Amino acid sequence: MKIVAVRPFPVWVGTRNQLLVKIETDEGVFGWGESGLSSREKAVAGAIEHYAQFLVGRDPMRIGALWQEMYRSQYFEGGRVLTAAMSAIDIALHDIKGKALGVPVYDLLGGKQRDHVPTFATTAAAPGEAMIEQARELMDAGWDCIRFMSAGQESPDRLDPRRSLAETASWMVRAREALGTEVALGIDYHHRLSVAEAASFCQRMPMGTLDFLEEPIRDETPAAYEALRRLTDIPFAIGEEFASKWQFLPFIERDIHQFNRIDVCNVGGLTEAMKVAGWSEAHYVDLMPHNPLGPVCTAATIHLAAAVPNFAWLETRSSPVERHLGFDSSEIFPVQPRLEGAVYPVSDAPGLGIEVDEKALTREPFRFWEAPHLKRPDGSVTNW
Structure with missing residues (x-):
């Protein structure tokens, strides 16, 4: 061949x-x-x-x-x-x-270790009562891990990271009180904080409020994460933007984080992801894969999740509270992974187990799109 x-x-x-x-x-x-x-x-x-x-x-x-x-x-x-x-x-x-x-x-990765893949879901509402209501809806639908997003984005292109700390921390405390202790709760800060800001955020909440803090600061300097690690005991979930096993290496070897947000579509595919999974297992770091893309990414990540022992949750953006933000991709991907409650069944079909309609795929041409170029209130650029 x-x-x-x-x-x-x-x-x-x-x-x-x-x-x-x-x-x-x-x-x-x-x-x-x-x-x-x-x-x-x-x-x-x-x-x-x-x-x-x-x-x-x-x-x-x-x-x-x-x-x-x-x-x-x-x-x-x-x-x-x-x-x-x-x-x-x-x-x-x-x-x-x-x-x-x-x-x-x-089967190419060592064989199936689980029959279904548990997921975490994300609330679509900003911190507030609507966010807590959406979390309750997710719990009723079977989710035992829920992620929240931070407050503080004043407009599509304006963000004050410092201003968001108190408001977001307050709502995290209220969410834990409202939802109880059995559900795992986390928040994604999307690299938007400095070490001092992230430490301040963590210190505003009682112990046990959060089960994970996702991407609080930029990853370029592992020593900065080590400094933050010394200032808080909240588990870190990081790595969605890492582009190789070498980028994961210092974080795994120095025991900086507890969840690998590995993205099989960025890290080098399944070949590289399996190597990261092995190192992670040796350090008792669980995989918590990044999965915001399409059905091909989801299918590939489900196979990775099925084949490794050290797995926590797979990100899904298809929960009841986020589904209205997307679209029905059945025409383009007539065969694709489908949630059953809060889990993805592991397909036994050959290959990835997905199908793509090429004609439907190419009906809409590429559109140049830019993520928001966020600025602080003083006009300086900050992270999206």
């Missing part, structure tokens, strides 16, 4: 751009992958076109060797654009291999 085409699809799907990749072979078997570098899809598509120059004609079954060749075939190794491209290709190769062998992808 030989690869005959590597085709990137940077297209508008529902409410956002997605970058899917289709790899075709001379035996009619094909696979789908997805890249996770949102809002820079054209850059990733360009990298995929470079890789396609030497992937065509190669054996798609040699996934590990092709991964190494993609990573080591240029002087400038790695980087988020390149590993996002590699991620999509790697996932598509796993899809091909599973289909060719007639086995689900999790």
